[in-house]
Amino acid sequence: MRVFNGEREKHLHSLGCQDCEHFITILQLISTVLLVALLTAILVKGSEVPRSQEHDQEKQHIHQKLDQLKAGLDHLCRPCPWDWMLFQGNCYFFSTYQKTWKESVTACKDMGAQLVVIKSNEEQSFLQRTSKMKGKTWMGLSDAKEEGQWLWVDGSPLQWRNYWDVWEPNNMSNEDCVEFSDYGWNDISCSLENFWICKKSASPCSG
Known part of the structure; x- marks a missing residue:
């Protein structure tokens, strides 16, 4: 009976180690997925900053053009009001x-x-x-x-x-x-x- 129990314990110990290995593998996969997701988020965030800055610069450029156009219109000869x-x-x-x-x-x-x-x-x-x-x-x-x-x-x-x-x-x-x-x-x-x-x-x- 002891011999049988000893072999059973070895067998159970062997199964437990296999379960540990599967568990570790799953943890590694989860860690890898989280890392990839984190890197992706960082890359996306990093790409949004220049776009936002580019958008702000574009808006500023449009406002400058409108101001220049308004200044030009103000200097035009207008003998009559706009609706006359x-x-x-x-x-x-x-x-x-x-x-x-x-x-x-x-x-x-x-x-x-x-x-x-x-x-x-x-x-x-x-x-x-x-x-x-x-x-x-x-x-x-x-x-x-x-x-x-x-x-x-x-x-x-x-x-x-x-x-x-x-x-x-x-x-x-x-x-x-x-x-x-x-x-x-x-x-x-x-x-x-x-x-x-x-x-x-x-x-x-x-x-």
């Missing part, structure tokens, strides 16, 4: 919503301008063409003070009458203000709402 149109030395603002005639007069004054006063045939052609694309539009002409005496908002009298549409002005229903219609000028009630055009002199460009 230049024509023959004057700036014109074409509204995007509608007001009554008096409200339009006030709106232009608030912008340092006046409801448009037409001074030339070329200006009339330009405004008539542009207004036709937008819709009916107020001009700064009225006979509200005295019927039939057409005055511009700057106090000057109307000096030509060949831009009226056919059968206009007709003063139907007490029409004292003037709009650009499709084919010429039309007198209409001042209380109606139209688009409007403001006009002011262009700013001279400094040398």
